[in-house]
Amino acid sequence: MAPPARPSCPGRHPGSLFDAAVGVRVPDGTPSPNKPVEARTHFRRGDRSLALRTLGGYVAELLGTGNMHGACVAAVEFVNMMAKLDRPGEAARVLDYLDASGLLDAPAWASQVAEVRAGLGDLPRPAPALDDQGALEYMRQVLRQLGGAQSTPAGPVAGPLPDEPAEGSPQAEGSPQPGTVRSE
Template sequence: MRSTTLRPEAFRLLRSYINRLIETDNVIAASVVCIEFVTMMAASGRTAEAAHMRHYLASANEFGALAARTLVPEATDGPVGARPAPPPTGAVDDRAALGYMREALTAMRPAALPGLPPSDTCPGGNRHR
């Protein structure tokens, strides 16, 4: 399978995982899931969203700061000559970061990811629990 065939499923799984973290109040995992979010958003051309969450990573904790420096630095640079997205104002906490990622994934679903189910459903239409 080509990566473009798997992309909608990958974004759906990421959104589902973020929803689960929010539902279970497991906000400490936000910086871990954020690494994948930044990588996936940058790869799909959504560098503003990737840059916003990279800023969160850099200020979240030691693990996030290390990841922002070493794992995802080029992912938010965008095309050569493009202006980088301005950093967000104020600090972003773990809960807000999860909320932002969920909103960004939900907002991009219709246009950018055709075939992505409208809710957190399995390919057969059954709702994840």
């Protein structure tokens, strides 16, 4: 006889267990997915600015320490946030990285971006795919732009960072996107 089915936490939001988990303190320098999960929680609760800053801080930390192992976890949250912010190009760019990384071969990870993938459809994709470092640099650039954006009634307005040339300017011409590989 099979054991009785366990209830799926009736009355609780599926993310509530993650919300509780991010409250568990881990020692500084310990690899942990807490920051991306914390960013997801802030985003789900409507504090998009804090969510973007939290995820941006995690990405900066990974780049600063050279820890590329957390790139995929950050990328999953990034893809979902960009899709909800109606930024399909940014979502698609990092979704391509996740596809190339092999992470999405695991059904548990693939399910976390399935809705975004379905919504993107046949959106043209840039090539080549980003590597771990390139994906983190790309996410940092986009998150900095969005985190430093001015708010309007319609939402954030992104523009070039103060230390970056505007797209189409002579300084920007010929400059590769972060993490792309030049073919000679």
